[in-house]
Amino acid sequence: xxxxxxxxxxxxxxxxxxxxxxxxxxxxxxxxxxxxxxxxxxxxxxxxxxxxxxxxxxxxxxxxxxxxxxxxxxxxxxxxxxxxxxxxxxxxxxxxxxxxxxxxxxxxxxxxxxxxxxxxxxxxxxxxxxxxxxxxxxxxxxxxxxxxxxxxxxxxxxxxxxxxxxxxxxxxxxxxxxxxxxxxxxxxxxxxxxxxxxxxxxxxxxxxxxxxxxxxxxxxxxxxxxxxxxxxxxxxxxxxxxxxxxxxxxxxxxxxxxxxxxxxxxxxxxxxxxxxxxxxxxxxxxxxxxxxxxxxxxxxxxxxxxxxxxxxxxxxxxxxxxxxxxxxxxxxxxxxxxxxxxxxxxxxxxxxxxxxxxxxxxxxxxxxxxxxxxxxxxxxxxxxxxxxxxxxxxxxxx
Amino acid sequence: xxxxxxxxxxxxxxxxxxxxxxxxxxxxxxxxxxxxxxxxxxxxxxxxxxxxxxxxxxxxxxxxxxxxxxxxxxxxxxxxxxxxxxxxxxxxxxxxxxxxxxxxxxxxxxxxxxxxxxxxxxxxxxxxxxxxxxxxxxxxxxxxxxxxxxxxxxxxxxxx
Numbered sequence: 001x002x003x004x005x006x007x008x009x010x011x012x013x014x015x016x017x018x019x020x021x022x023x024x025x026x027x028x029x030x031x032x033x034x035x036x037x038x039x040x041x042x043x044x045x046x047x048x049x050x051x052x053x054x055x056x057x058x059x060x061x062x063x064x065x066x067x068x069x070x071x072x073x074x075x076x077x078x079x080x081x082x083x084x085x086x087x088x089x090x091x092x093x094x095x096x097x098x099x100x101x102x103x104x105x106x107x108x109x110x111x112x113x114x115x116x117x118x119x120x121x122x123x124x125x126x127x128x129x130x131x132x133x134x135x136x137x138x139x140x141x142x143x144x145x146x147x148x149x150x151x152x153x154x155x156x157x158x159x160x161x162x163x164x165x166x167x168x169x170x171x172x173x174x175x176x177x178x179x180x181x182x183x184x185x186x187x188x189x190x191x192x193x194x195x196x197x198x199x200x201x202x203x204x205x206x207x208x209x210x211x212x213x214x215x216x217x218x219x220x221x222x223x224x225x226x227x228x229x230x231x232x233x234x235x236x237x238x239x240x241x242x243x244x245x246x247x248x249x250x251x252x253x254x255x256x257x258x259x260x261x262x263x264x265x266x267x268x269x270x271x272x273x274x275x276x277x278x279x280x281x282x283x284x285x286x287x288x289x290x291x292x293x294x295x296x297x298x299x300x301x302x303x304x305x306x307x308x309x310x311x312x313x314x315x316x317x318x319x320x321x322x323x324x325x326x327x328x329x330x331x332x333x334x335x336x337x338x339x340x341x342x343x344x345x346x347x348x349x350x351x352x353x354x355x356x357x358x359x360x361x362x363x364x365x366x367x368x369x370x371x372x373x374x375x376x377x378x379x380x381x382x383x384x385x386x387x388x389x390x391x392x393x394x395x396x397x398x
Numbered sequence: 399x400x401x402x403x404x405x406x407x408x409x410x411x412x413x414x415x416x417x418x419x420x421x422x423x424x425x426x427x428x429x430x431x432x433x434x435x436x437x438x439x440x441x442x443x444x445x446x447x448x449x450x451x452x453x454x455x456x457x458x459x460x461x462x463x464x465x466x467x468x469x470x471x472x473x474x475x476x477x478x479x480x481x482x483x484x485x486x487x488x489x490x491x492x493x494x495x496x497x498x499x500x501x502x503x504x505x506x507x508x509x510x511x512x513x514x515x516x517x518x519x520x521x522x523x524x525x526x527x528x529x530x531x532x533x534x535x536x537x538x539x540x541x542x543x544x545x546x547x548x549x550x551x552x553x554x555x556x557x558x
Binding site: 084085088089090092093138142149150151152153154155156157160161163164219220221222223225226262265266268269321326327329330333384 | 405406407408409410413425427430431435437439443444445446447450493498499500501520521533535536537
Protein backbone atom coordinates (compact mmCIF):
# COMPACT_ATOMS: atom_id res chain seq x y z
CA UNK A 1 0.00 0.00 0.00
CA UNK A 2 2.69 2.49 0.96
CA UNK A 3 4.55 1.38 -2.14
CA UNK A 4 1.58 2.12 -4.31
CA UNK A 5 1.19 5.49 -2.61
CA UNK A 6 4.86 6.26 -3.02
CA UNK A 7 4.66 5.27 -6.66
CA UNK A 8 1.57 7.35 -7.09
CA UNK A 9 3.06 10.37 -5.34
CA UNK A 10 0.20 10.20 -2.87
CA UNK A 11 -2.41 10.13 -5.60
CA UNK A 12 -3.94 6.76 -4.76
CA UNK A 13 -7.35 7.21 -6.45
CA UNK A 14 -5.74 8.03 -9.80
CA UNK A 15 -3.46 5.02 -9.45
CA UNK A 16 -6.43 2.77 -8.69
CA UNK A 17 -8.33 4.03 -11.68
CA UNK A 18 -5.35 3.54 -13.98
CA UNK A 19 -4.52 0.08 -12.64
CA UNK A 20 -8.13 -1.01 -12.68
CA UNK A 21 -8.62 0.09 -16.26
CA UNK A 22 -5.39 -1.54 -17.40
CA UNK A 23 -6.13 -4.86 -15.67
CA UNK A 24 -9.65 -4.90 -17.10
CA UNK A 25 -8.21 -4.43 -20.59
CA UNK A 26 -5.94 -7.43 -19.92
CA UNK A 27 -8.94 -9.45 -18.76
CA UNK A 28 -10.78 -8.75 -22.00
CA UNK A 29 -7.70 -9.62 -24.06
CA UNK A 30 -7.16 -12.86 -22.15
CA UNK A 31 -10.75 -13.87 -22.81
CA UNK A 32 -10.42 -12.98 -26.47
CA UNK A 33 -7.26 -15.07 -26.77
CA UNK A 34 -9.01 -18.02 -25.15
CA UNK A 35 -11.89 -17.72 -27.64
CA UNK A 36 -9.65 -18.12 -30.65
CA UNK A 37 -7.40 -20.67 -28.95
CA UNK A 38 -4.32 -18.44 -28.94
CA UNK A 39 -1.86 -17.64 -26.15
CA UNK A 40 -2.54 -14.34 -24.39
CA UNK A 41 1.08 -13.12 -24.27
CA UNK A 42 1.10 -11.43 -27.72
CA UNK A 43 -2.07 -9.53 -26.86
CA UNK A 44 -0.62 -8.39 -23.51
CA UNK A 45 2.44 -7.09 -25.37
CA UNK A 46 0.26 -5.25 -27.87
CA UNK A 47 -1.72 -3.73 -25.01
CA UNK A 48 1.53 -2.53 -23.44
CA UNK A 49 2.56 -0.94 -26.74
CA UNK A 50 -0.72 0.92 -27.02
CA UNK A 51 -0.83 2.04 -23.40
CA UNK A 52 2.87 2.79 -22.84
CA UNK A 53 5.22 5.57 -23.94
CA UNK A 54 4.51 6.74 -27.44
CA UNK A 55 1.19 4.92 -27.39
CA UNK A 56 -2.30 6.36 -27.35
CA UNK A 57 -3.09 6.32 -23.66
CA UNK A 58 -0.23 6.89 -21.25
CA UNK A 59 -0.28 5.56 -17.71
CA UNK A 60 1.92 7.82 -15.57
CA UNK A 61 0.93 7.57 -11.96
CA UNK A 62 1.00 3.80 -11.62
CA UNK A 63 3.83 3.07 -14.04
CA UNK A 64 6.45 2.52 -11.32
CA UNK A 65 4.10 0.21 -9.48
CA UNK A 66 3.42 -1.80 -12.64
CA UNK A 67 7.17 -2.04 -13.19
CA UNK A 68 7.78 -3.47 -9.70
CA UNK A 69 4.80 -5.80 -10.05
CA UNK A 70 6.29 -6.92 -13.36
CA UNK A 71 9.61 -7.76 -11.68
CA UNK A 72 7.70 -9.84 -9.14
CA UNK A 73 5.95 -11.43 -12.12
CA UNK A 74 9.30 -12.65 -13.48
CA UNK A 75 10.14 -14.24 -10.12
CA UNK A 76 6.76 -15.95 -9.91
CA UNK A 77 6.95 -17.19 -13.52
CA UNK A 78 10.30 -18.82 -12.82
CA UNK A 79 9.24 -20.06 -9.41
CA UNK A 80 6.18 -21.76 -10.89
CA UNK A 81 8.35 -23.27 -13.62
CA UNK A 82 10.75 -24.73 -11.06
CA UNK A 83 7.77 -26.01 -9.13
CA UNK A 84 6.58 -28.05 -12.12
CA UNK A 85 9.63 -30.26 -12.11
CA UNK A 86 10.75 -32.75 -9.50
CA UNK A 87 14.41 -33.67 -9.29
CA UNK A 88 13.74 -37.16 -10.68
CA UNK A 89 12.05 -35.61 -13.71
CA UNK A 90 15.01 -33.30 -14.23
CA UNK A 91 17.43 -36.19 -14.15
CA UNK A 92 15.26 -38.23 -16.54
CA UNK A 93 15.00 -35.23 -18.88
CA UNK A 94 18.75 -34.69 -18.87
CA UNK A 95 19.48 -38.35 -19.54
CA UNK A 96 17.13 -38.76 -22.48
CA UNK A 97 17.31 -35.36 -24.05
CA UNK A 98 20.85 -34.06 -23.83
CA UNK A 99 21.71 -34.69 -27.49
CA UNK A 100 18.59 -32.99 -28.75
CA UNK A 101 19.22 -30.25 -26.19
CA UNK A 102 22.60 -29.47 -27.71
CA UNK A 103 21.21 -29.44 -31.27
CA UNK A 104 18.43 -27.19 -30.02
CA UNK A 105 20.80 -24.80 -28.23
CA UNK A 106 23.23 -24.43 -31.13
CA UNK A 107 20.58 -24.32 -33.85
CA UNK A 108 18.44 -21.70 -32.18
CA UNK A 109 21.00 -19.55 -30.39
CA UNK A 110 23.12 -18.89 -33.50
CA UNK A 111 20.38 -17.32 -35.68
CA UNK A 112 19.59 -14.71 -33.02
CA UNK A 113 23.26 -14.11 -32.25
CA UNK A 114 24.09 -13.75 -35.94
CA UNK A 115 21.15 -11.43 -36.54
CA UNK A 116 22.35 -9.22 -33.68
CA UNK A 117 25.82 -8.98 -35.18
CA UNK A 118 24.39 -8.30 -38.67
CA UNK A 119 22.38 -5.45 -37.21
CA UNK A 120 25.65 -3.97 -35.99
CA UNK A 121 24.95 -4.45 -32.28
CA UNK A 122 27.72 -5.12 -29.76
CA UNK A 123 28.44 -8.74 -28.83
CA UNK A 124 26.53 -8.66 -25.53
CA UNK A 125 23.30 -7.49 -27.17
CA UNK A 126 23.75 -10.18 -29.83
CA UNK A 127 24.20 -12.83 -27.12
CA UNK A 128 20.99 -11.65 -25.49
CA UNK A 129 19.12 -11.90 -28.82
CA UNK A 130 20.58 -15.40 -29.19
CA UNK A 131 18.93 -16.31 -25.90
CA UNK A 132 15.65 -14.77 -27.05
CA UNK A 133 15.55 -17.02 -30.13
CA UNK A 134 16.85 -20.07 -28.30
CA UNK A 135 14.25 -20.78 -25.65
CA UNK A 136 10.73 -22.01 -26.44
CA UNK A 137 7.85 -20.92 -24.27
CA UNK A 138 7.10 -23.69 -21.76
CA UNK A 139 3.75 -22.07 -21.03
CA UNK A 140 2.57 -21.86 -24.64
CA UNK A 141 3.94 -25.29 -25.58
CA UNK A 142 2.24 -27.00 -22.64
CA UNK A 143 -1.04 -25.25 -23.40
CA UNK A 144 -0.95 -26.07 -27.11
CA UNK A 145 -0.18 -29.75 -26.44
CA UNK A 146 -2.97 -29.95 -23.91
CA UNK A 147 -5.52 -28.07 -26.09
CA UNK A 148 -4.80 -30.26 -29.10
CA UNK A 149 -5.01 -33.43 -27.00
CA UNK A 150 -1.40 -34.31 -27.74
CA UNK A 151 -0.10 -34.90 -24.23
CA UNK A 152 -0.52 -38.63 -24.75
CA UNK A 153 1.35 -38.64 -28.06
CA UNK A 154 4.57 -40.54 -28.32
CA UNK A 155 6.64 -37.51 -29.38
CA UNK A 156 5.47 -35.45 -26.39
CA UNK A 157 8.08 -36.66 -23.84
CA UNK A 158 10.81 -35.54 -26.25
CA UNK A 159 9.25 -32.08 -26.57
CA UNK A 160 9.01 -31.79 -22.80
CA UNK A 161 12.58 -32.92 -22.26
CA UNK A 162 13.82 -30.26 -24.70
CA UNK A 163 11.96 -27.73 -22.56
CA UNK A 164 13.51 -29.14 -19.37
CA UNK A 165 16.99 -28.82 -20.81
CA UNK A 166 16.37 -25.28 -22.02
CA UNK A 167 15.09 -24.30 -18.60
CA UNK A 168 18.10 -25.85 -16.87
CA UNK A 169 20.45 -24.20 -19.36
CA UNK A 170 18.90 -20.89 -18.33
CA UNK A 171 20.35 -21.45 -14.85
CA UNK A 172 23.75 -20.99 -16.48
CA UNK A 173 22.84 -18.59 -19.27
CA UNK A 174 20.99 -15.95 -17.23
CA UNK A 175 23.80 -15.34 -14.68
CA UNK A 176 26.35 -15.18 -17.49
CA UNK A 177 24.29 -12.62 -19.37
CA UNK A 178 23.71 -10.73 -16.14
CA UNK A 179 27.48 -10.48 -15.65
CA UNK A 180 28.10 -9.51 -19.28
CA UNK A 181 25.50 -6.77 -19.08
CA UNK A 182 26.81 -5.41 -15.78
CA UNK A 183 30.54 -5.29 -16.50
CA UNK A 184 32.68 -3.94 -19.28
CA UNK A 185 36.27 -5.13 -18.77
CA UNK A 186 36.94 -8.72 -19.79
CA UNK A 187 38.72 -9.60 -16.53
CA UNK A 188 35.91 -8.33 -14.34
CA UNK A 189 33.35 -10.15 -16.44
CA UNK A 190 35.23 -13.44 -16.13
CA UNK A 191 35.35 -13.09 -12.32
CA UNK A 192 31.67 -12.18 -12.09
CA UNK A 193 30.68 -15.09 -14.32
CA UNK A 194 32.74 -17.49 -12.20
CA UNK A 195 31.21 -16.21 -8.97
CA UNK A 196 27.74 -16.40 -10.47
CA UNK A 197 28.19 -19.99 -11.63
CA UNK A 198 29.57 -21.12 -8.27
CA UNK A 199 26.62 -19.47 -6.55
CA UNK A 200 24.15 -21.20 -8.90
CA UNK A 201 25.84 -24.53 -8.25
CA UNK A 202 25.68 -23.97 -4.50
CA UNK A 203 22.01 -23.00 -4.52
CA UNK A 204 21.17 -25.88 -6.86
CA UNK A 205 22.92 -28.39 -4.57
CA UNK A 206 21.17 -26.87 -1.57
CA UNK A 207 17.82 -26.98 -3.33
CA UNK A 208 18.25 -30.66 -4.24
CA UNK A 209 19.60 -31.70 -0.82
CA UNK A 210 17.61 -29.46 1.49
CA UNK A 211 14.43 -29.58 -0.59
CA UNK A 212 12.87 -32.37 1.43
CA UNK A 213 13.57 -30.65 4.75
CA UNK A 214 12.15 -27.40 3.43
CA UNK A 215 9.03 -29.21 2.24
CA UNK A 216 8.70 -30.96 5.60
CA UNK A 217 8.90 -27.64 7.45
CA UNK A 218 6.22 -26.11 5.21
CA UNK A 219 3.93 -29.17 5.13
CA UNK A 220 1.81 -28.53 8.24
CA UNK A 221 1.16 -24.88 7.30
CA UNK A 222 -2.38 -23.76 6.47
CA UNK A 223 -2.99 -22.53 2.94
CA UNK A 224 -2.68 -18.93 4.00
CA UNK A 225 0.61 -19.30 5.82
CA UNK A 226 2.00 -21.59 3.10
CA UNK A 227 1.26 -18.97 0.45
CA UNK A 228 2.88 -16.23 2.50
CA UNK A 229 5.93 -18.37 3.33
CA UNK A 230 6.48 -19.40 -0.27
CA UNK A 231 5.94 -15.91 -1.67
CA UNK A 232 8.31 -14.42 0.92
CA UNK A 233 10.94 -17.10 0.34
CA UNK A 234 10.82 -16.58 -3.44
CA UNK A 235 11.34 -12.82 -3.17
CA UNK A 236 14.02 -13.21 -0.51
CA UNK A 237 16.11 -15.81 -2.36
CA UNK A 238 15.57 -13.92 -5.63
CA UNK A 239 16.84 -10.72 -4.06
CA UNK A 240 19.83 -12.43 -2.43
CA UNK A 241 20.72 -14.13 -5.72
CA UNK A 242 20.63 -10.77 -7.47
CA UNK A 243 22.98 -9.38 -4.79
CA UNK A 244 25.63 -11.96 -5.70
CA UNK A 245 25.17 -11.26 -9.43
CA UNK A 246 23.11 -14.38 -10.07
CA UNK A 247 19.86 -13.39 -11.70
CA UNK A 248 16.96 -13.13 -9.25
CA UNK A 249 14.85 -15.18 -11.67
CA UNK A 250 17.19 -18.14 -11.24
CA UNK A 251 17.02 -17.82 -7.46
CA UNK A 252 13.25 -18.08 -7.71
CA UNK A 253 13.49 -21.01 -10.14
CA UNK A 254 15.67 -22.92 -7.68
CA UNK A 255 13.25 -22.29 -4.79
CA UNK A 256 10.50 -23.79 -6.93
CA UNK A 257 12.70 -26.76 -7.74
CA UNK A 258 13.39 -27.38 -4.04
CA UNK A 259 9.75 -27.93 -3.10
CA UNK A 260 8.46 -31.49 -3.46
CA UNK A 261 5.60 -33.84 -2.70
CA UNK A 262 2.34 -32.63 -1.24
CA UNK A 263 3.75 -29.14 -0.57
CA UNK A 264 4.65 -28.89 -4.25
CA UNK A 265 1.09 -29.74 -5.31
CA UNK A 266 -0.55 -27.39 -2.82
CA UNK A 267 1.79 -24.54 -3.71
CA UNK A 268 1.12 -25.01 -7.42
CA UNK A 269 -2.58 -24.46 -6.85
CA UNK A 270 -2.00 -21.52 -4.48
CA UNK A 271 0.55 -19.62 -6.54
CA UNK A 272 -1.16 -19.93 -9.92
CA UNK A 273 -3.53 -16.96 -9.62
CA UNK A 274 -0.76 -14.75 -8.21
CA UNK A 275 1.58 -15.76 -11.02
CA UNK A 276 -1.03 -15.03 -13.70
CA UNK A 277 -1.70 -11.58 -12.28
CA UNK A 278 1.91 -10.52 -11.85
CA UNK A 279 3.14 -12.13 -15.07
CA UNK A 280 0.52 -10.22 -17.06
CA UNK A 281 1.84 -6.97 -15.60
CA UNK A 282 5.37 -8.06 -16.52
CA UNK A 283 4.52 -8.40 -20.22
CA UNK A 284 2.75 -5.07 -19.99
CA UNK A 285 5.64 -3.24 -18.35
CA UNK A 286 8.12 -4.74 -20.81
CA UNK A 287 6.02 -3.45 -23.71
CA UNK A 288 5.80 -0.02 -22.00
CA UNK A 289 9.50 0.39 -22.73
CA UNK A 290 9.05 -0.38 -26.43
CA UNK A 291 7.87 2.28 -28.83
CA UNK A 292 5.19 1.19 -31.25
CA UNK A 293 6.88 2.99 -34.12
CA UNK A 294 10.25 1.28 -33.55
CA UNK A 295 8.48 -2.07 -33.35
CA UNK A 296 6.99 -1.53 -36.80
CA UNK A 297 10.43 -0.63 -38.13
CA UNK A 298 11.92 -3.94 -36.98
CA UNK A 299 8.88 -6.09 -37.77
CA UNK A 300 10.41 -7.43 -40.99
CA UNK A 301 13.55 -8.47 -39.11
CA UNK A 302 11.39 -10.25 -36.54
CA UNK A 303 9.37 -12.05 -39.24
CA UNK A 304 12.52 -13.17 -41.03
CA UNK A 305 14.14 -14.28 -37.78
CA UNK A 306 10.89 -15.99 -36.79
CA UNK A 307 10.80 -18.01 -40.01
CA UNK A 308 14.46 -19.02 -39.74
CA UNK A 309 14.14 -20.07 -36.11
CA UNK A 310 10.85 -21.85 -36.82
CA UNK A 311 12.86 -23.98 -39.23
CA UNK A 312 15.63 -24.57 -36.67
CA UNK A 313 13.04 -25.55 -34.04
CA UNK A 314 11.64 -28.04 -36.55
CA UNK A 315 15.13 -29.54 -36.63
CA UNK A 316 15.23 -29.64 -32.80
CA UNK A 317 11.88 -31.40 -32.71
CA UNK A 318 12.90 -33.77 -35.51
CA UNK A 319 16.06 -34.83 -33.66
CA UNK A 320 14.43 -34.99 -30.22
CA UNK A 321 11.46 -37.10 -31.34
CA UNK A 322 13.74 -39.21 -33.52
CA UNK A 323 15.70 -40.32 -30.47
CA UNK A 324 12.46 -41.93 -29.23
CA UNK A 325 11.94 -43.75 -32.52
CA UNK A 326 9.00 -41.58 -33.56
CA UNK A 327 8.03 -41.52 -37.26
CA UNK A 328 8.02 -38.46 -39.54
CA UNK A 329 4.52 -37.22 -38.63
CA UNK A 330 5.28 -37.16 -34.93
CA UNK A 331 8.63 -35.53 -35.56
CA UNK A 332 6.95 -32.72 -37.48
CA UNK A 333 4.43 -32.29 -34.67
CA UNK A 334 7.29 -32.10 -32.15
CA UNK A 335 8.99 -29.42 -34.23
CA UNK A 336 5.93 -27.24 -34.64
CA UNK A 337 5.13 -27.51 -30.93
CA UNK A 338 8.50 -25.95 -30.09
CA UNK A 339 8.22 -22.91 -32.41
CA UNK A 340 6.44 -20.61 -29.94
CA UNK A 341 8.69 -18.30 -27.92
CA UNK A 342 7.14 -16.38 -25.08
CA UNK A 343 7.67 -15.52 -21.44
CA UNK A 344 11.30 -16.67 -21.31
CA UNK A 345 12.36 -14.69 -24.35
CA UNK A 346 10.86 -11.56 -22.82
CA UNK A 347 12.59 -12.27 -19.49
CA UNK A 348 15.92 -12.60 -21.31
CA UNK A 349 15.33 -9.50 -23.42
CA UNK A 350 14.44 -7.47 -20.32
CA UNK A 351 18.00 -8.11 -19.05
CA UNK A 352 19.41 -6.38 -22.10
CA UNK A 353 17.19 -3.31 -22.43
CA UNK A 354 19.72 -1.21 -20.51
CA UNK A 355 22.44 -1.83 -23.12
CA UNK A 356 23.38 0.77 -25.74
CA UNK A 357 21.43 -1.23 -28.32
CA UNK A 358 18.76 -1.98 -25.74
CA UNK A 359 15.95 -0.05 -27.40
CA UNK A 360 16.31 -1.92 -30.66
CA UNK A 361 16.78 -5.17 -28.78
CA UNK A 362 13.54 -4.66 -26.86
CA UNK A 363 11.64 -3.85 -30.05
CA UNK A 364 13.03 -6.85 -31.96
CA UNK A 365 12.34 -9.19 -29.02
CA UNK A 366 8.76 -7.97 -28.62
CA UNK A 367 8.06 -8.23 -32.36
CA UNK A 368 9.77 -11.64 -32.47
CA UNK A 369 7.65 -13.03 -29.64
CA UNK A 370 4.52 -11.63 -31.31
CA UNK A 371 5.42 -13.46 -34.51
CA UNK A 372 6.44 -16.82 -33.05
CA UNK A 373 3.77 -16.98 -30.33
CA UNK A 374 1.15 -16.77 -33.09
CA UNK A 375 3.03 -18.86 -35.66
CA UNK A 376 3.75 -21.74 -33.24
CA UNK A 377 0.18 -22.65 -32.24
CA UNK A 378 -1.07 -22.19 -35.83
CA UNK A 379 1.70 -24.41 -37.22
CA UNK A 380 0.98 -27.02 -34.53
CA UNK A 381 -2.66 -27.12 -35.52
CA UNK A 382 -1.81 -27.81 -39.16
CA UNK A 383 1.12 -30.14 -38.46
CA UNK A 384 -0.94 -33.22 -39.29
CA UNK A 385 -2.25 -31.83 -42.58
CA UNK A 386 0.90 -30.84 -44.42
CA UNK A 387 1.91 -33.37 -47.07
CA UNK A 388 5.13 -35.19 -46.21
CA UNK A 389 7.73 -35.53 -48.91
CA UNK A 390 8.72 -39.19 -49.44
CA UNK A 391 12.38 -38.21 -48.94
CA UNK A 392 11.55 -36.95 -45.48
CA UNK A 393 9.80 -40.23 -44.73
CA UNK A 394 12.89 -42.13 -45.81
CA UNK A 395 15.08 -39.89 -43.68
CA UNK A 396 12.90 -40.64 -40.64
CA UNK A 397 13.05 -44.40 -41.20
CA UNK A 398 16.82 -44.45 -41.39
CA UNK B 399 -1.54 -58.87 -17.08
CA UNK B 400 -0.07 -57.13 -20.13
CA UNK B 401 3.31 -55.48 -19.94
CA UNK B 402 2.90 -51.83 -18.99
CA UNK B 403 5.53 -49.26 -19.98
CA UNK B 404 5.93 -46.13 -17.93
CA UNK B 405 7.15 -42.77 -19.30
CA UNK B 406 7.90 -39.63 -17.29
CA UNK B 407 6.41 -36.42 -18.69
CA UNK B 408 8.34 -33.62 -16.98
CA UNK B 409 5.99 -30.96 -15.65
CA UNK B 410 2.91 -32.94 -16.69
CA UNK B 411 2.92 -36.32 -14.97
CA UNK B 412 3.41 -39.96 -15.94
CA UNK B 413 2.12 -41.93 -18.92
CA UNK B 414 1.39 -45.68 -18.83
CA UNK B 415 0.91 -47.70 -21.99
CA UNK B 416 0.06 -51.24 -22.92
CA UNK B 417 -1.20 -53.28 -25.88
CA UNK B 418 -4.59 -54.93 -25.54
CA UNK B 419 -5.16 -58.55 -26.64
CA UNK B 420 -6.90 -57.14 -29.72
CA UNK B 421 -3.70 -55.32 -30.62
CA UNK B 422 -4.86 -51.80 -29.79
CA UNK B 423 -2.35 -49.58 -28.06
CA UNK B 424 -3.83 -47.94 -24.99
CA UNK B 425 -2.38 -45.20 -22.78
CA UNK B 426 -3.32 -43.61 -19.47
CA UNK B 427 -1.92 -40.24 -18.46
CA UNK B 428 -1.64 -39.38 -14.79
CA UNK B 429 -1.48 -35.61 -14.43
CA UNK B 430 0.25 -34.16 -11.38
CA UNK B 431 -2.98 -32.60 -10.16
CA UNK B 432 -4.84 -35.95 -10.10
CA UNK B 433 -6.51 -35.61 -13.51
CA UNK B 434 -6.36 -38.62 -15.83
CA UNK B 435 -6.47 -38.95 -19.59
CA UNK B 436 -7.21 -42.15 -21.47
CA UNK B 437 -5.82 -42.29 -25.00
CA UNK B 438 -5.94 -44.82 -27.83
CA UNK B 439 -3.16 -44.70 -30.40
CA UNK B 440 -3.96 -44.23 -34.07
CA UNK B 441 -3.45 -47.34 -36.22
CA UNK B 442 -2.00 -45.39 -39.15
CA UNK B 443 0.16 -43.12 -37.04
CA UNK B 444 1.06 -45.04 -33.87
CA UNK B 445 2.67 -41.92 -32.38
CA UNK B 446 -0.64 -40.06 -32.34
CA UNK B 447 -3.25 -40.35 -29.60
CA UNK B 448 -6.41 -40.80 -31.66
CA UNK B 449 -9.08 -40.33 -29.06
CA UNK B 450 -8.80 -38.75 -25.71
CA UNK B 451 -10.96 -39.12 -22.65
CA UNK B 452 -10.39 -36.53 -19.94
CA UNK B 453 -11.31 -37.54 -16.40
CA UNK B 454 -11.05 -35.70 -13.10
CA UNK B 455 -10.18 -37.72 -10.01
CA UNK B 456 -13.86 -38.41 -9.30
CA UNK B 457 -14.53 -39.60 -12.84
CA UNK B 458 -11.55 -41.91 -12.82
CA UNK B 459 -12.73 -43.47 -9.58
CA UNK B 460 -16.14 -44.07 -11.15
CA UNK B 461 -14.61 -45.51 -14.31
CA UNK B 462 -12.24 -47.81 -12.46
CA UNK B 463 -15.14 -49.03 -10.37
CA UNK B 464 -17.17 -49.79 -13.50
CA UNK B 465 -14.20 -51.59 -14.99
CA UNK B 466 -14.03 -54.12 -12.22
CA UNK B 467 -12.99 -52.55 -8.98
CA UNK B 468 -16.63 -53.24 -8.02
CA UNK B 469 -15.64 -56.63 -6.64
CA UNK B 470 -13.66 -54.85 -3.94
CA UNK B 471 -16.56 -52.53 -3.15
CA UNK B 472 -18.93 -55.45 -2.89
CA UNK B 473 -16.61 -57.16 -0.46
CA UNK B 474 -16.45 -54.02 1.64
CA UNK B 475 -20.21 -53.60 1.53
CA UNK B 476 -20.68 -57.13 2.77
CA UNK B 477 -18.31 -56.41 5.62
CA UNK B 478 -20.14 -53.21 6.51
CA UNK B 479 -23.44 -55.02 6.79
CA UNK B 480 -21.99 -57.41 9.32
CA UNK B 481 -21.44 -54.60 11.81
CA UNK B 482 -24.98 -53.46 12.56
CA UNK B 483 -25.44 -49.68 12.59
CA UNK B 484 -21.82 -48.89 11.78
CA UNK B 485 -20.68 -47.63 8.40
CA UNK B 486 -17.29 -47.38 6.80
CA UNK B 487 -16.71 -44.41 4.53
CA UNK B 488 -14.06 -42.84 2.35
CA UNK B 489 -13.98 -39.04 2.65
CA UNK B 490 -11.60 -37.00 0.54
CA UNK B 491 -10.02 -33.82 1.85
CA UNK B 492 -10.10 -31.13 -0.89
CA UNK B 493 -7.54 -28.32 -1.13
CA UNK B 494 -10.11 -25.77 0.05
CA UNK B 495 -10.78 -27.71 3.28
CA UNK B 496 -10.10 -25.87 6.51
CA UNK B 497 -8.57 -29.11 7.86
CA UNK B 498 -5.68 -29.00 5.41
CA UNK B 499 -2.54 -28.54 7.48
CA UNK B 500 -4.43 -29.13 10.76
CA UNK B 501 -4.24 -32.25 12.88
CA UNK B 502 -7.00 -34.65 13.88
CA UNK B 503 -6.59 -33.39 17.46
CA UNK B 504 -6.85 -29.73 16.39
CA UNK B 505 -10.14 -30.40 14.67
CA UNK B 506 -11.49 -32.34 17.70
CA UNK B 507 -13.00 -34.63 15.08
CA UNK B 508 -13.79 -37.53 17.40
CA UNK B 509 -15.57 -35.48 20.06
CA UNK B 510 -17.38 -33.27 17.56
CA UNK B 511 -18.68 -35.97 15.24
CA UNK B 512 -18.54 -39.26 17.07
CA UNK B 513 -16.93 -40.85 14.02
CA UNK B 514 -13.34 -42.08 14.00
CA UNK B 515 -10.72 -41.72 11.31
CA UNK B 516 -9.21 -45.20 11.16
CA UNK B 517 -6.80 -44.65 8.26
CA UNK B 518 -5.66 -41.96 5.85
CA UNK B 519 -4.72 -42.72 2.26
CA UNK B 520 -2.20 -40.26 0.86
CA UNK B 521 -1.15 -40.89 -2.74
CA UNK B 522 0.41 -44.34 -2.85
CA UNK B 523 0.88 -44.68 0.90
CA UNK B 524 -1.52 -45.33 3.73
CA UNK B 525 -1.34 -44.15 7.32
CA UNK B 526 -3.09 -46.81 9.42
CA UNK B 527 -4.59 -45.69 12.72
CA UNK B 528 -3.47 -42.04 12.58
CA UNK B 529 -2.96 -40.40 16.01
CA UNK B 530 -4.27 -37.01 17.13
CA UNK B 531 -1.00 -35.40 15.88
CA UNK B 532 -1.66 -36.50 12.33
CA UNK B 533 -2.02 -33.46 10.01
CA UNK B 534 -4.19 -33.58 6.90
CA UNK B 535 -2.96 -32.52 3.48
CA UNK B 536 -4.98 -31.65 0.40
CA UNK B 537 -5.92 -34.75 -1.57
CA UNK B 538 -5.88 -37.08 1.44
CA UNK B 539 -8.64 -39.66 1.65
CA UNK B 540 -9.77 -40.36 5.19
CA UNK B 541 -11.23 -43.79 5.95
CA UNK B 542 -13.72 -43.34 8.77
CA UNK B 543 -16.04 -45.54 10.84
CA UNK B 544 -19.15 -44.34 12.63
CA UNK B 545 -22.90 -43.98 12.60
CA UNK B 546 -24.38 -42.49 9.41
CA UNK B 547 -25.10 -39.22 11.29
CA UNK B 548 -21.59 -39.06 12.73
CA UNK B 549 -20.08 -39.68 9.31
CA UNK B 550 -22.21 -36.91 7.82
CA UNK B 551 -20.84 -34.50 10.46
CA UNK B 552 -17.30 -35.69 9.75
CA UNK B 553 -17.82 -35.25 6.04
CA UNK B 554 -18.83 -31.61 6.62
CA UNK B 555 -15.83 -31.06 8.92
CA UNK B 556 -13.34 -32.51 6.46
CA UNK B 557 -14.72 -31.11 3.25
CA UNK B 558 -15.44 -27.46 4.17
